[in-house]
Each structure stands twice: as structure tokens, then as C-alpha cells.
Amino acid sequence: MGEAKIFFMFLVMVFLQGAVSEVHTVGDELQWNTGANFGSWSQKYNFSVGDTLVFKYVKGQHNVYEVTEATYRSCNGSTGVLATYESGNDQIELDQAKKYWFICNIGGHCLGGMRFFIDVKEANSTNIRPPTPQSEPLPPPPPPPASSCATIYVFDGWSFWISLIAFGVLLQL
Ligand SMILES: *[C@@H]1O[C@H](CO)[C@@H](O)[C@H](O)[C@H]1NC(C)=O
Ligand SMILES: *[C@@H]1O[C@H](CO)[C@@H](O)[C@H](O)[C@H]1NC(C)=O
């Protein structure tokens, strides 16, 4: 097999890996409600910059406050509030590598367990698998795991140029 083909496959892998971001529904099927265990939910996943959290709940029954660590611990949302959401279907893009602290600020819900934090990591290429030579066409991406975290492909400007280069290489084969 020619070097160009290996190079092409490597580019495809870089393209797929670099373009993946995830959408996580907080609480999975239980959603953002009293009774769900958000501490254990938040430990089930790895969160990377570019991922999105979706909080689903009946509007008015709950809300979402992004807060400081101190306010997360005290559950007193009168200070230390960084952002508030209350639409019932709040989509929050995790655009920084940092700890995010969330509480529900409806009376007693935070102390009752409606709070969690996540440590969002820089999205980088450490988990790119090395290209494995193979003569078969690349298999389709594996189906998403059985959870409400969906994997989507984001075609940003960078990915566009990578795919353009990859396409150019393909024409040379
Ligand atoms: C999260 O990342 C760690 C370390 O990279 C890995 O061992 C673990 O399997 C990952 N967990 C999930 C749910 O992807
Ligand atoms: C929350 O904090 C504010 C300001 O520090 C304080 O006035 C209020 O009493 C606190 N509320 C509770 C329930 O502790």
C-alpha cells in the first residue's frame, strides 16, 4: 500500500477525532430533578472543551445556577453566581477547561442533592489512535454507547481544511 494512502487514512482519523464533541443530558433519563444522584452522574463521563450540557426540567420547578465553589458548598445562591438559566431546556456549552459548579436555586433543592461539579479538560489529541495499516475501507464510526450522551460531528473551519487536504490526497491515489 502506498504511503499516500496511509497518510490519507491518518488524516481521516485526525479529522474524525478532532471534530468530535459530545452532548450530555444532565441526569441522563432522570433529567434535572430531585431524586437523581448528580454526584454519580457527573463521574460517569469525561467532559472536554466543546462539549455541551443539556439541563431538562419543567420550567419553573427548577433552575440552573453556575456558581463558585463556595456557593456550591453553601447552597446559598444569593452570592457567587456566575450564570443563571431557567428555560427548562438549557444548553450550556463548556467552552473553558476549568471546574464548573452547578446548583438548583429553588428552595432546598441544592441541599437535597441538586448540585454537582465537573472538571472540564482541554480537548486535545492524546487519545488519537496511531494509524493501523489495513487494506479494507475504514469501518463506520461505532454506534454511540447506550446513554443519552450523543456524539456529534462538528464541521468547523479547521476540519474543513483537513478534509479538503484529505480529499486532495485521495485524488492522487
Ligand atoms: C475517561 O478518561 C479516562 C482517562 O483517560 C479513561 O480511563 C476512562 O475510560 C474515560 N471514561 C469514559 C467514560 O470515557
Ligand atoms: C445567604 O447569604 C446571604 C448573604 O450572605 C445572607 O444574607 C442570607 O441569610 C443567606 N441565606 C441563608 C438561607 O443562609
Ligand SMILES: *[C@@H]1O[C@H](CO)[C@@H](O)[C@H](O)[C@H]1NC(C)=O
Ligand atoms: C492534554 O490533556 C491532558 C488532560 O487534560 C493534559 O494533562 C495534557 O497536558 C494535554 N496535552 C496537551 C498537549 O495539551
Ligand SMILES: [Cu+2]
Ligand atoms: Cu430544583
